[in-house]
Amino acid sequence: MNVIHTENIKKTYNPDTIPVEALKGVDLSIKQGEFTAIVGPSGSGKTTLLNIIGGLDRPTEGYIEVGQKDISKLSDNQLIDFRRENIGFVFQAYNLIPVLTAKENVEFVMLLQNRSEDERNARTIELLEAVGLGDKIDSRPSQLSGGQQQRVAVARALAPKPTFILADEPTANLDSKSTANLLDIMARLNKEENITFVFSTHDQRVIDRARRVITLEDGVISTDIQQHN
Template structure:
């Protein structure tokens, strides 16, 4: 079943002054359980596409369906609430709330979903165990390494039971070992839990691990290979 469907999406920035065509008609379908990388040089529209399927931006034209919902019709708090329940985000940095511990960061999103304290506790513990941070649960982000922070971000993204996880350059600030560990962990979650992952990346190490690589050039899909 398709988690993400885009239909002929176009994005034009500055339509009145100096129009910039970031996306020129992208048709895309990503199924449940995929482990997919979206790649492309700077200016290829990669980030724009990611923002649009992440519900952070809206297309100028075309439609986006996430888990069956047309999100181009949502706005404001509707969109925010949709993201909360359907999309797990992992950013390059600034993923975590610095004043909260690892456990509290994972709990936070469940608090937004109005889950009970008991459920939050239990799930936060399970997830932090699953990402290998069972002994760092009460550390604040400042006290964790970059790799550990990204693991907390993965746990946080999973906590809300999203339809898919969108990872925007998740390894950009990590060393090779941390990158390998993080990718192993995400691949395992993908394999065992069936969680769908969509990456945007420049990182060859990530591209090598992806099972589908979508290459964008000049706002269009230039290549779509499944390995």
């Protein structure tokens, strides 16, 4: 089953002044349980593609379906609701809420979903244990290392039981050990729980672990390779 399906996605910035074509027609399908890296040089359009897949931006042209739902025509507010229920985000700079503890950060999205307290508590503990932070649930982000913060971010992304996880350069700020640790956790979640991951990355360590690598160049997909690792 396709989790993400796009047809001829185009995105032009500044259409009225100096038009910049970031995407020139991208056709892409990602299936449930894939572990996919989107790579490419700066300016190739990978961030734009990720934003569109993640419902943070709209394409200028083309069709996009996430979890069998056409999201290209949704309003801002509908997109917010859609993201809350369907997409888990992991950002390069972790972007945790600094005034909340690890547990509260993970719980936060479930609160927005109006989940019951029992469910929130159980899932938060389960997720933090799954990313190896069972003993840090009451720590604030400032008390955690970069790698630990990014693991909290992964737990937070998983909390709402999204259709897939979108990770934008998740390892860019991490050292080798933290990167390896994070990738191990994501690979395990992917394998054991069949969770779909889509990364944008420059990091060869991430590319090496991905099972599918899509390369973007000048706004179009130049290669789409399945890897066996």
